[in-house]
Amino acid sequence: MPTVMEKIADALHIPHRHHQEAPKEEAQPATEAAKPAPVFDSEKVTVIFVLGGPGAGKGTQCASLVQDFGFCHLSAGDLLRAEQNRPGSAHGEMIRTYIREGQVVPMEVTIKLLENAMREALEARKDSGADGWTDGRGRFLVDGFPRKMDQALKFEEDVCTARLVLFFTTTEDEMLKRLLKRGETSGREDDNEESIRKRFRVYHEQTMPVIEHYNKQSKVAEIDSSATIEEVHIKAKEIVSKVFTGEVTRNVTA
Known part of the structure; x- marks a missing residue:
C-alpha cells in the first residue's frame, strides 16, 4: 500500500526512489555514486533566499526588489496555500493542518512546488527580452524558504x-x-496569536541553523527591518545590486 509521501510524490510527479540490493553477480567496488546535477545551473539562474521571522517584512521587500531587478518572486507559503486550495489536490488538507499548527510542510512537497514554479517562469519569460531572462537565464527571490536544514x-x-x-x-x-494587524484583513488561518507564537518557536528552533549554515559560506546579508519600509528597501537594493555587479556581498550587516 502506498505511503503518504508516495501519494504526495505521485500527485506532484516526483519520481519514487526505491532502493534495491543489486544482484551479487553485478556487485561493483564500493565507490560513491556520482550525484546528478541540480536541475538549474546557478551560473545562469540566480536564486536569492529571503529569510527572517514571521512578520519581518520579507514579502514587502520582495515586492520592491521585483520592481528594481526583474526578479520572479516565489513565496513558499503562497505556493503551499494555493496548493491546499486547489480543487482536486490530493494533499490540500494535510498542508492546511501543517500551516494551522505552525509546522513545516514535508520538504518534498515544497521543493517540488518551487521547482515547478521556476520552470514555468523560465518558460514564460524566455522570449521576453527582459534583463536577466535571456539565454536560459532567470532571477528568483525565494521567500520564506528554506525553513530547515534538510530543505x-x-x-x-x-x-x-x-x-x-x-x-x-x-x-x-x-x-x-x-502580524496581528495583517490578520485583521488577510483571512489567513495562521494570523492569530496562538499560531504566531508557534511559528516563532519553529523559526528559532529550525530556521536559525539555516542562517548559521549560510553564514559559514559567507552568503548572508543581514538587514535590520525595524526601520521604515523605504529605509529597509534602500539597504536591500544596495546589497542585491552587488550580486549583479560582481561586488563582494559576504556576510554584510545593514
Whole structure:
C-alpha cells in the first residue's frame, strides 16, 4: 500500500526512489555514486533566499526588489496555500493542518512546488527580452524558504545553488504587532496569536541553523527591518545590486 509521501510524490510527479540490493553477480567496488546535477545551473539562474521571522517584512521587500531587478518572486507559503486550495489536490488538507499548527510542510512537497514554479517562469519569460531572462537565464527571490536544514541541502542538491541569503531581522514584539494587524484583513488561518507564537518557536528552533549554515559560506546579508519600509528597501537594493555587479556581498550587516 502506498505511503503518504508516495501519494504526495505521485500527485506532484516526483519520481519514487526505491532502493534495491543489486544482484551479487553485478556487485561493483564500493565507490560513491556520482550525484546528478541540480536541475538549474546557478551560473545562469540566480536564486536569492529571503529569510527572517514571521512578520519581518520579507514579502514587502520582495515586492520592491521585483520592481528594481526583474526578479520572479516565489513565496513558499503562497505556493503551499494555493496548493491546499486547489480543487482536486490530493494533499490540500494535510498542508492546511501543517500551516494551522505552525509546522513545516514535508520538504518534498515544497521543493517540488518551487521547482515547478521556476520552470514555468523560465518558460514564460524566455522570449521576453527582459534583463536577466535571456539565454536560459532567470532571477528568483525565494521567500520564506528554506525553513530547515534538510530543505536547504535538498533544494541545492536537486534544484539550484543559492547565490545569497537576505536575512531580515527585527524584534518579536514588532513581528507580532505586524502580524496581528495583517490578520485583521488577510483571512489567513495562521494570523492569530496562538499560531504566531508557534511559528516563532519553529523559526528559532529550525530556521536559525539555516542562517548559521549560510553564514559559514559567507552568503548572508543581514538587514535590520525595524526601520521604515523605504529605509529597509534602500539597504536591500544596495546589497542585491552587488550580486549583479560582481561586488563582494559576504556576510554584510545593514
